[in-house]
Amino acid sequence: MKKIICKVTYDTDAAELVAKKTGGEFGDPSGYEESLYKTADGKFFLYVNGGEDSIYPKEDIKRMAAKKAEEWQANA
Numbered sequence: 001m002k003k004i005i006c007k008v009t010y011d012t013d014a015a016e017l018v019a020k021k022t023g024g025e026f027g028d029p030s031g032y033e034e035s036l037y038k039t040a041d042g043k044f045f046l047y048v049n050g051g052e053d054s055i056y057p058k059e060d061i062k063r064m065a066a067k068k069a070e071e072w073q074a075n076a
Contacts, residue, residue, distance in 0.1 A: 001047060003061040010045045010061045012037060016043075018044075029053040035062070036072060039046045044069035 002011040015037035024031025032050030039045070044064040050056035064072065 001059055001061060005061070005063050006075070008043065008063070009047070010037070010039065010043070010063065012047050012061075015039045019073055019076045021072075024054070027051075032056045034072075036069060036076075038069075042066070046072070 002009060002013070004010075013037070016039075018036040018038050020036070021034045022031065023033075029051035030053040032048065032054040034056075035047040037045050037047060044066060046062045046064055047059070048056040048062060051060040
């Protein structure tokens with residue numbers, strides 16, 4: 001997935017996957033997945049996707065500050 005946020009392109013195909021977290025089980029309508037990526041220039045973002053009843057009912061990309069990415073990884 002690719003998304004432009006504040007004139008910066010975030011692309012899951014071009015970035016490095018750092019870590020992944022899932023909630024629920026496969027096929028669970030409330031289940032979701034969060035994948036932390038790092039761009040070549042050091043920016044972090046989350047790719048999120050989930051079931052229709054989850055906190056992420058559609059796929060999206062959310063930019064993330066380095067400090068927040070560090071905290072996310074500590075809780076993954």
